[in-house]
Amino acid sequence: MTTIDFEVAKTTDIKALRPFPSKMQIEVTTRCNMHCSMCVKYAPESDIIEADLDFETFKRLKPAFEHCEGLVLNGIGEPLLHPQLSEMVAYARENMPEKSWIGFQTNGLLLTENLADSLVNAGADTFCISVDSLESENGKSVEIHGQSSVDRLASSFALLKNSGIKYKRELNLGVEFVLMKDSVDQLPNVVRWAAQQGANFMVCSHVLAHGETMQEQSLFNNNTLSATTLFEKWQNRILEMGLDIYNYNNISMKFLKSAADKQLVDMVKKMKLEAQKNNIWINLSSLLEWSKNKYNSTAINLNKICAQAKLQADELGIELRMPDMMARDDLSCHFMEDGAAFVTSKGDVSPCQFLWHGYSCRMDGSAKLVKPWVFGNLAEDDFAEIWRSAKYSEFRSEVLDYAYPYCSNCPIVPCDDITGKSYDFETDCLGAQVPCGHCPWAMGGLQCLL
DSSP, rough: OOOOHHHHHHHOOOOGGGGOOSSSEEEOBBOOOOOTTTGGGTTTTTOOOBOOOOHHHHHTTHHHTTTTTTTEOOSSOOGGGGHHHHHHHHHHHSSSOOTEEEEEEETTTTOHHHHHHHHHHHOEEEEEEEESSOOOOOOSSOOOSGGGGGGHHHHHHHHHHHHHTTTTTTEEEEEEEETTTTTTGGGGHHHHHHHTTTTTEEEEOOOOOSHHHHHOOOOOOEEEEEHHHHHHHHHHHHHTTTOOOOGHHHHHSSSSSHHHHHHHHHHHHHHHHHHTTTTTTOOOOHHHHHHTTTSSSSHHHHHHHHHHHHHHHHHHHHHHEEOOOOOOOOOOOOOHHEEEEETTTOEEEEEESSSSSSSSEEEEEEEEEEEOOOOEEETOHHHHHHHHHHHHHHHHHHHHHOOOGGGGGGTTTTTTHHHHHHHOOOOTTSSSSSOOTOOHHTTTOOOOOO
């Protein structure tokens, strides 16, 4: 692990090692006017209380703003509910570099002509409105963005465009879309609709499931391409021998094995040895499950839908930022790579979206208790001192070492590090002191505006 020398780091290309963060996400409020089924706020064991970030606390970030390239003013809540949002935008714009950007994700329902004018005039230039469906709820109890509010959201886009023209500001307008089993077929239509509203980009993300029902909505394959390729090679070899790899779990537990059983066990053992030799993490149970689903209607339709959406975006000139459909071969934390910092509505300073709140979610078929990592609070400490503290700087440095396990592709998952219920995290199975081996953002499944 590398210790950061901030005097040397002033000129470094590694943004996480600079004296101040290059990007920031500040949660101005956790209050919201919606009750979305996928929201972490309503997850089991959530510690998220309703609170607005105090403007005076916000001003304590002035030294950081002077070095900030991009600022997102939202978190677990609707930013338009903060009564001083425009003042926050103006204050940040006054202190940020000339070519920096300021924006937020919003459900767009509270936008008025006066508020749009105020935000654009203050210096906000990036607006990302959540739209997950263009169809009405049809009697469903699940609330997601869009649905019966589509006309209202079209009006919000129009208000922003008019404000941009009025104040001669070039705006970057976008849409956020969450990929879920029941609504993913809406993606091409939402791409077309977004382009019609004048959007420049769309950010798509898989859902972070907070319960078993929402887990069923997830379309993300947590097996890596390398693991899947290796599995399919050995699956074909086993099939050529007249054996069925799907019987492995039952056969491996048998005390008395037939000659064919022993052949199958031996072939799987060789597959695992090859994986180990090539440093490929494999979770056989997960690979077997996803292999069974590979040719079902949902998987086939997903590929068609994504291809259609990409073609639609290319034709309409809209940037479509899609997440990975399956886990990346190598974990990568863009929060650390981009030198980002996160501040909650309570003023707590945290390293990323995964670890800035406490909540429970579903990972690898089990419940995972996520506990927040807080390096300081703006009401008590100077932000620069928090960012440069040994604890926080060593955390960022260790994350960038990527010397932690690939938990979702581990054969013994879920372990206590995954579930998080037995004890507070101290170190993982490889000795790393950062809880990043199971991060869905690092795997490529989740993404957002920052």
